[in-house]
Amino acid sequence: MSSETDQGPDSQVETRSRKTWDRHQVWLHEGKALAADTAACVRFFSRLPLPAVNTEDDPMSPPDFVRIARAAPLAGAIIALPAAGVGVALGFTQLPLLAVAVLLTAVLAATTGALHEDGLSDVADGFFGGATRERRLDIMKDSRIGAFGALALMISVFLRAVLLAALWQKFGPADAALLFLAGEALSRMLLVWQWQCLPSARPEGLGARFGKPSRSTVQQAFLVTLPVMLPAFFLLSLPALLLALAIAIAAAHATGRLAVAKIGGTTGDVLGAVQQLTGLGFLAGMLMVP
Numbered sequence: 001m002s003s004e005t006d007q008g009p010d011s012q013v014e015t016r017s018r019k020t021w022d023r024h025q026v027w028l029h030e031g032k033a034l035a036a037d038t039a040a041c042v043r044f045f046s047r048l049p050l051p052a053v054n055t056e057d058d059p060m061s062p063p064d065f066v067r068i069a070r071a072a073p074l075a076g077a078i079i080a081l082p083a084a085g086v087g088v089a090l091g092f093t094q095l096p097l098l099a100v101a102v103l104l105t106a107v108l109a110a111t112t113g114a115l116h117e118d119g120l121s122d123v124a125d126g127f128f129g130g131a132t133r134e135r136r137l138d139i140m141k142d143s144r145i146g147a148f149g150a151l152a153l154m155i156s157v158f159l160r161a162v163l164l165a166a167l168w169q170k171f172g173p174a175d176a177a178l179l180f181l182a183g184e185a186l187s188r189m190l191l192v193w194q195w196q197c198l199p200s201a202r203p204e205g206l207g208a209r210f211g212k213p214s215r216s217t218v219q220q221a222f223l224v225t226l227p228v229m230l231p232a233f234f235l236l237s238l239p240a241l242l243l244a245l246a247i248a249i250a251a252a253h254a255t256g257r258l259a260v261a262k263i264g265g266t267t268g269d270v271l272g273a274v275q276q277l278t279g280l281g282f283l284a285g286m287l288m289v290p
Helices: 010-043 065-091 097-112 113-131 133-141 147-171 173-198 206-210 215-235 237-264 268-288
Strands: none
Touching: 010 065, 010 206, 010 215, 010 237, 065 147, 065 173, 065 215, 097 113, 113 133, 113 237, 113 268, 133 237, 147 237, 147 268, 173 237, 173 268, 215 237, 215 268, 237 268
């Protein structure tokens, strides 16, 4: 069999062109698949009514998180875009920054349907209001909110608003919005990480219905997060960046371990709590050092 070097100049050019074309086709297919996965995640984690983005995207099919969870960080940034836009627009007005941050938080909650906030409140009620694993799971399934859940929700929303106001004051509206989007992407990546590495607390839970992310999916989610995180690498000092990442990762790990201790694993509510707490941790870490 002759090698490429044994072929004539025209054959070598044709072979290289074919290889380049094949690579482009692979990249195009992967790009379409990622776009479809991102759209599926946006629909699942928010109330944004995205139409089909390409032929690989079927809005009517149930999500398969074994695969599409890789796009959760990118979906998180897209879901946060309306809130970031409100923050940028109002940040250049004379409106007090705390009011801007409250409105930004409200827009984000409206976009997600308060999905993750609901998870945080259910986790607080269940983990600290029940004495046994079964009772905790029953409380978490109850649609009513208790004292622990209400308190956790109040602290979370208030702290988020204060931290976002400080972020807008320190970095200005445009740069702060980019850092806010980075935090939203990172929190979804850490959600996927905990989902993959911890057992499910309910056999009929999210993993049973929609699949559980694989280790490969987590690795891909990490790679998807990096472009959205780029502004943080340029806008933050190294100590602030490292501290923000450390607090966010520690919050995700601690929430996961607490879930294992309290109910034996993760649920959709636990994943929502992971997203909320890691997002707050990242915001706090960015502001704790110069």
